Amino acid sequence: MSAETTPIAQIVLIVAGPTASGKSALALDMADAFDGVVINADSMQVYKELRVLSARPDDDEIARAPHRLYGVLSGAEACSAGKWREMAMAEIADCHVKGKLPIITGGTGMYLNALTAGIAPIPDVPARIRESVMAELAEIGHAAFFEKFKRDDPETAAKLDGNNTQRMIRAAEVLAHTGRGLASWHTEPVITPPENMVFKKLCYMPPRDILYDRCNRRFDLMIEKGAIDEVRDLIAMNLPQTAPVMKAVGVRELSAYLLGTTDLETARELSQRETRRYAKRQLTWFRHQMTDKEIIDAQYSESLADKLRHDINQFLLTTPK
Incomplete structure (x- = not known):
């Protein structure tokens, strides 16, 4: 140049x-x-x-x-x-x-x-998606929520501390909004x-x-x-x-x-x-x-x-x- x-x-x-x-x-x-x-x-x-x-x-x-x-x-x-x-x-x-x-x-x-x-180029998650995820967490409890998430996105779940609620919510809302797990998004440039x-x-x-x-x-x-x-x-x-x-x-x-x-x-x-x-x-x-x-x-x-x-x-x- x-x-x-x-x-x-x-x-x-x-x-x-x-x-x-x-x-x-x-x-x-x-x-x-x-x-x-x-x-x-x-x-x-x-x-x-x-x-x-x-x-x-x-x-x-x-x-x-x-x-x-x-x-x-x-x-x-x-x-x-x-x-x-x-x-x-x-x-x-x-x-x-x-x-x-x-x-x-x-x-x-x-x-x-x-x-x-x-x-990573992860799209911003709308408030309604986040609220839905948190409502589900409150309804079924932490342990059941994480077990469900492990079934839905095993690749990301394997890298998560199951006791870190904030990270778990973040991973779940990204999956709910984009249909792709955080682990997948992190492979993008x-x-x-x-x-x-x-x-x-x-x-x-x-x-x-x-x-x-x-x-x-x-x-x-x-x-x-x-x-x-x-x-x-x-x-x-x-x-x-x-x-x-x-x-x-x-x-x-x-x-x-x-x-x-x-x-x-x-x-x-x-x-x-x-x-x-x-x-x-x-x-x-x-x-x-x-x-x-x-x-x-x-x-x-x-x-x-x-x-x-x-x-x-x-x-x-x-x-x-």
Whole structure:
């Protein structure tokens, strides 16, 4: 391809990391420095009902730079990696048209992987199909549902953990909608990013003791900011327990408190423990699954911010246009 016909490079900055790491503050600082737009890649921050428990940016942070894909879906909807990728690609394209730097930030590995590495071309599943699948699950029970699924799609079932309800529902709804199992779809060529899309990946992973302390302190702050009322409103929506929004850390534990089956201190301790466990899983995923990343494992400081601004500026200047 000649220089005249080579597409202009479209740069995307990714600021990834585990929950409570401080990646959102880092992304916002970079948005200030490079006229950027912060685009959410957290599977819980897409839901409008989870402003507190998902630690969505507050009004002051949103005033500093444009934020996209935060609170854009109802908790009654399911957001797949494919659906998120489609929304994210639209926001990235809008940034490039306006001369803004798209800054993807979040901790949902499968979303980031779908964007940077590609995703199988599985059609989006209509809500009515998903509701039908969940109704059948509720009617016949988990064990019977999985046995039926194994008969209907043995190839996919052989690769599933039968105890993972969310994955099982996803596999069943894809089969119901398309007539093909997930295992079959995953043999198709993946939908990859445009050839001219260039990713700069920063992975912010503070020392584990600092991260765990942040997890604990942040959940206490969530309680102060109204997490209990947020869960009370979620319960009033009468969503099925299999709905993704109900899987957010803290929802199950605070629901138990509100329903009177546990006390607040126990709910708090269990939520903090689950947050730490989630952060540990994220650390493992980013370290071993995310490719071509720059790991930042120091505490955030102004000197670190200066270095990152310098590095990103050099990347922007030296990436072939």
